[in-house]
Amino acid sequence: MAAELITAGAVHQARQPLDAFTGQLGLRPLNGKRGLLAWAMLAVVLAWCGLAEAGPKIESWQTERGSKVLFVNAPDLPMVDVRVVFDAGSARDIKLPGLARITNSLLTEGAGDWDANALALRVEERGIILGNGSLRDMAWVSVRSLTDPEVLEVALDTTAVVLKSPRFDTDAVERVRQQLQIGLRSSLQSPSSVAKRRFFHTLYADHPYAHDPGGEEVSLADISVEDIKRFHRRYYVAANAVIAIVGAVDRAQAEQIAERLTGELPTGQHAPALPEVPPVSGGELRESFPSSQSHIYVGQSGMARHDPDYFALYVGNHVLGGGGLVSTLGEEVRNKRGLSYSVYSYFSPMRMEGPFLMVAQTKNDQAEQALEVMRETLARFIEQGPDGKELEEAKQNLIGGFPLRISSNSQIVEYLSMMGFYDYPLDWLDSLPAKLEAVTAEQVRDAFGRRINAAAGIAVIVGGSSG
Amino acid sequence: MSRLTQQLLTLLLLLPLAAVAKVSEYTLDNGMKVLVKPDRRAPVVVSQVWYKVGSSYEPKGLTGISHALEHMMFKGTEKYGPGEFSRIVSALGGNENAFTGRDYTAYFETLSVQHLERALELEADRMRSLVLDGDEFLKEIEVVKEERRLRTEDKPTGRVYEQFSAVAWRASPYQNPVIGWMHDLDNMTLDDLAAWYRKWYAPNNATLVVVGDVDPREVLELARKHFGSLPESDIPALKPADEPEQFGETRVDVKVPAKQPYVLMGYKTPIVGSAGEEWEPHALTVLANVLDGGDSARLSRELVRGSGIAASAGADYGSYSRLPGMFLLSGTPTDGHSVAEVETALRDMIRGMRETLIDEAELKRIITQAVAGKVFEADSLFAQAMEIGVLETIGLGWRVADAEIDALKAVTPEQVRTVAQRYLVDENLTVATLTPLPMEQRAPRASSAVAGGRHGS
Structure with missing residues (x-):
């Protein structure tokens, strides 16, 4: 709320935050100690050679109760980041939208012997940061702590209790229910949130991805404490968990951390497979809103995590609208015509097919024009594919920027969570540059031609009526 | 706990050299400041060029010009065409952007x-050789207006913040929105931008901050090579912009279509560099954290959980800015409670700070x-560079950051009470409330088949 800071290029971030390339900054841990000089020389050698950077060294194992662990040793800072991810997102609460979110939010609102006050004080008086969150596929608890033994001990002990024995006290349930209802209402003040909700409802209809993870007014009111306890018992189990650890701990310590966090969770079962996403035919949906801009969401079903066309679609989209201002949509909608501040496109790959979306917002009387330009740009891209130079530059950006995306502990722990959750092989990060490099213009054109249909998409326009 | 705090402080001192490396400071012959902080963890670097100009430098009629110029800085120079800067950095695998405050x-x-060298070369090029093209400007100013619509016109809390600042400050340039008033954007010209660029964009008004896998002396050489030959200019001295005394509480009730009421309150407070006594800003920082330093802090404990009248409540104070700022409080009522009740509760919390001493335990937690x-913070190159850049650009100097922990440790409960008594008083207060008007939402209408068009299961 305080410092007002505004930027030239719209920052269109993290839709599904664990998308393959959403990071910005940060640390490639190299193993072991090094004299500063030796390290500096090594860095210089790497720099001069311009070698393709390898990813961090990832180790993986299963806990006794069957949770998968991914670990990277990052010795430079005396801190550790841990994230425990469960297949317990809103795709699992279709009958009571919001149940996954309320359950996840309540984990840190009292657990074991500690009510919400005691729990918060216990971590904060040691500088520990305990967090949680939930989206469509995932729900997680994260903890960031110094490696000081006394502090880390409390961090792990508390997190383990939070995962296993949340209290779900009645007053906490009612409080969080209110907060979610108010959060929902606040999001309905935003034409962009309204448009996005409408888009997902239209695209996914009866599929579990249709509803917003934040829930609906009616369902939030209906959720009972028993529903929450049942949800926790079913999904917050060892077999449904993935643990990501990054920090200044060694393998033996990491193993202890993993056992510590989930060793007392019941083994349980992994969440069942989600239904296939059924096809939908396109159309336009307009909703009146008291705003000066109209928000445009155009798209269709996109791709899943393990899609055979993943890299062709990913690189292709980078040319089309994933590269910010340096993209075809950025050029056509913003640079050439000044229609929109923030314009972009993305694939949001999830367990099942996530959406492909193009997004822009413009003053109401330009909405038709912007929509037309977006559609024409997409149609032309599907027809012609990227030209050689565009493709080369997109690949250079993605490959050349690879070290930036794995350079902080916080980025690496997100990658590990994502890789573990979606069952990627451990060499996935290492193999990225080569896979990106291998994508050809013809593959992009072919993949977009088969997968994306400019005429059949869904367009949602939410804004003032002058459009 | 005291022992623990001591332990943590020791630990901080023992951090590997690479993690808390010192900043190297240089000044080029043309007056440009160069600040370099090595962080050898990864073969990456953040480069930032900071100019001492922002919305608080803008006169009436030209609000938003610093930000509009920032947009135009991507539109080409004598050497590179519009958008080429971004394309070059992108093809190097880089991220680039800019921000205005x-x-x-x-x-x-x-x-x-x-x-790194390529980035420095490009930044040096646009420091003195920007080409301001009329056609590019006509399009880009429309983009800026769309940005304003997105951030402020159509965002109820954005409106509240803008109205709040506008009435809270009688004279301080902090009264104007960074993005500018729409009317000023409507009337901005290319000549205005050209004059603004000539006035402020010069090496002796800029600081280069580099954090990453670098040797400071090598960065200095690169900086000399690319920025060293740029001519300096006469940077005009800003007139002082003191805020006169307020003499009483100020209120504004913002009525816009919305669903959720909201209250924002601010007390005018000193900052590091402007305070009567040096410890005052640090005591205010502690005070803000007593109220809102996490879920165990007082606002969460008392208002969100205890009485339950607020769905959320926050406090915020920034001790680092060019001109004195405000101690902010905000809150959203739960159903069945009003913004008036939240406001009263927030005032009660402040009264408590004036009347009683905070606990030692609270101080230690902070x-x-x-x-x-x-x-x-050391996990993020960008955060490290930001801290250095802000402190240098507002005139305090990057060293202030290193002294911060010691300054906080020296704060006493009595000092926290004293700053509450001195500054967190009604005569110093501005209150903005959001009163929602109906949104008159209509049911969506499908202009062609959507809902019925689903195939398959």
């Missing part, structure tokens, strides 16, 4: 370290969090 305009690139926060 009240006290600064900054441009940054994040890249693999071997490309210091422990600050110490851990310093370690966590």
Whole structure:
């Protein structure tokens, strides 16, 4: 709320935050100690050679109760980041939208012997940061702590209790229910949130991805404490968990951390497979809103995590609208015509097919024009594919920027969570540059031609009526 | 706990050299400041060029010009065409962008370290050789207006913040929105921008901050090579912009279509550099954290959980800015409670700060969090560079950051009570409330088949 800071290029971030390339900054841990000089020389050698950077060294194992662990040793800072991810997102609460979110939010609102006050004080008086969150596929608890033994001990002990024995006290349930209802209402003040909700409802209809993870007014009111306890018992189990650890701990310590966090969770079962996403035919949906801009969401079903066309679609989209201002949509909608501040496109790959979306917002009387330009740009891209130079530059950006995306502990722990959750092989990060490099213009054109249909998409326009 | 805090402080001192490396400071012959902080963890680098200009430098009629110029800085120079800067950095695998605040305009690139020189060359090029083209301006000013619609016109809390600042400040330039008033954007010309660029964009009004896998002396050489030959200019001295005394509470009730009421309150407070006594800003920082330093802090404990009248409540104070700022409080009522009740509760919390001493335990919690926060901050190159850039650009100097923990440790409960008595008083207060008007939402209408068009299961 305080410092007002505004930027030239719209920052269109993290839709599904664990998308393959959403990071910005940060640390490639190299193993072991090094004299500063030796390290500096090594860095210089790497720099001069311009070698393709390898990813961090990832180790993986299963806990006794069957949770998968991914670990990277990052010795430079005396801190550790841990994230425990469960297949317990809103795709699992279709009958009571919001149940996954309320359950996840309540984990840190009292657990074991500690009510919400005691729990918060216990971590904060040691500088520990305990967090949680939930989206469509995932729900997680994260903890960031110094490696000081006394502090880390409390961090792990508390997190383990939070995962296993949340209290779900009645007053906490009612409080969080209110907060979610108010959060929902606040999001309905935003034409962009309204448009996005409408888009997902239209695209996914009866599929579990249709509803917003934040829930609906009616369902939030209906959720009972028993529903929450049942949800926790079913999904917050060892077999449904993935643990990501990054920090200044060694393998033996990491193993202890993993056992510590989930060793007392019941083994349980992994969440069942989600239904296939059924096809939908396109159309336009307009909703009146008291705003000066109209928000445009155009798209269709996109791709899943393990899609055979993943890299062709990913690189292709980078040319089309994933590269910010340096993209075809950025050029056509913003640079050439000044229609929109923030314009972009993305694939949001999830367990099942996530959406492909193009997004822009413009003053109401330009909405038709912007929509037309977006559609024409997409149609032309599907027809012609990227030209050689565009493709080369997109690949250079993605490959050349690879070290930036794995350079902080916080980025690496997100990658590990994502890789573990979606069952990627451990060499996935290492193999990225080569896979990106291998994508050809013809593959992009072919993949977009088969997968994306400019005429059949869904367009949602939410804004003032002058459009 | 005291022992623990001590332990943490020791630990901070023992951090590997690479993690808490010192800043190297240089000044080029043309007056440009160069600040370099090595962080050898990864072969990447953040480069930022900070200019001492922002919305608080803008006269009436020209609000938003610093930000509009920031947009035009991507539209080409004598050497490179419109958008080419972004394309070049992108093809190097880099990220680049810029941001404008009240006290600064900054441009940054994040890249693999071997490309640092290219970024410096490009930044040096646009420092003195920008081409301001009329056609590009006509399009880009429309983009800026769309940005304003997105951030403020159509965002109820954005409106409240803008109205709040406008009435809270009688004279301080902090009264104007960074993005500018729409009317000023409507009337902005290319000549205005050209004059603004000539006035402020010069090496002796800029600071280069580089954090990453670099040797400071090598960065200095690169900086000399690319920025060293740029001519300096006469940077005009800003007139002082003192805020006169307020003499009484100020209120505004913002009525816009919305669903959720909201209250924002602010007390005018001193900052580091402006305070009567040096410890005052640090005591205010502690005070803000007593109220809102996490879920265990008083606002969460008393208002969100205890009485339950607020769905959320926050306090915020920034001790680092060019001109004195405000101690902010905000809150959203739960159903069945009103903004008036939330406001009263927030005032009660402040009265408590004036009347009673905070606990030693609260003080210790805050210091422990600050110490851990310093370690966590070292995980982000960008955050490290931001801290250096802000402090240097507002005139305090980057060294202030190193003294922060010690300054907080020296704060006493009595000092916290004293700053509450001195500054958090009704005569100093501005209150803005959001009263929702009906949104008159209509049911969606499908202009062609959507809902019925589903195939398959």
